Amino acid sequence: MATDMTPPRPSDNASADAGAAAGALRGASTPLVEAHALGCERAGRLVVRGVAFALHPGESLLFSGPNGVGKSSLIRLIAGLLPVASGTLNVNVPVALSDENLALDTGLPLRDALGFWTRIDGASDLRLRAALEALDLMPLADIPVRMLSTGQRKRAMLVRVLASGAPLWLLDEPGNGLDGASLDRLGGAMTQHLAQGGAIIAASHFPLPLAFTSTLSLDGANA
Template sequence: MTQLLRLDSVACIRGDWLLFENLSLTLNRSDALWLRGPNGAGKSSLIRLAAGLLRPAAGTVERRERIALIDEAAALDAELPLRRALDFWARVDTVDGHAVDRAMDEMGLAPLSEVPVAMLSTGQRKRAAMVRVIASGAPIWLLDEPANGMDDAAQARLVAAVARHRANGGALLLASHFELGIPDLAELDMGALA
């Protein structure tokens, strides 16, 4: 198995609060791990550590492939039409327009390509963030509450995208308050670490 992401004896402190310590995990190709637990348990912090946006208080984080991240912000220019906002990130991520087209189709957003991002619903913005992740081609997906605001049909698209990603050898680290119906998903109860 090919390791894509490894956290070894990681500790995370936010402010004066120790969220977790001695946490180790490995994601290999096609692995998926669901971080679950109550608010404040450290799910988002662990995603941010894996992304390199936070430094661990102890331990090491090793990423062997590119990552794509969804967190609370869609990171899309609210004033631009959706497709132009996505094209900006495609250039940054050095992705061609065809990858964006395919991802927009996959997430059912092609009809909304000319709608300003500011006019999209919460669920549509989450789907747009998934377009960015899918189009990036990154082997490691770090998804923090990706289904917030999504209806059942959009969640089904998300689950299908995850299945395709894993079938192609991609790995997933998912933080979510609720089960999304992703098959063969390992679980880590962050609430039990405190």
């Protein structure tokens, strides 16, 4: 078990110390991402605090918990889109993010809209093709993005993550809107990414088809 699973509690800084100690014990390799006593502020309110974890290659972490407990905020924090309110966060590798925003040009065919991002990432077209096939979007590659359904859009956003080549995946509710077959494909893609030495941090309010190395339950006690 690589990560500290202590759920965050108010007035409990022990979890941070435990995380630091665990990190020191493992010592040898630098984790892809590590956090100590991490806190996140939204609109002046501390929504999450005392989060500690460290992910090494092949490890995965799931933030679970009810709506509004701060799962997405944590993901955005790790992605560098929110300032760190307290504690420390070290992200040592490139990151790929899938959140609720499509960020694709809806007028373009799917292949071209995703192609923009593979160019930005410096990834090859082959990688994009493989990612499209992994999530069964190849048949839709020439359809304009605006014609895609909710689940297809979600898969398109996941394709961008798959094709990016970033070692650390940040997936915010990756299973939303996906049917059973697509969920299985997502599970397969995640397993493969971990097998190739990547790491995954996901946030979900329902079970995902992956045996996560560790789970951090945010229970809202800090809110």
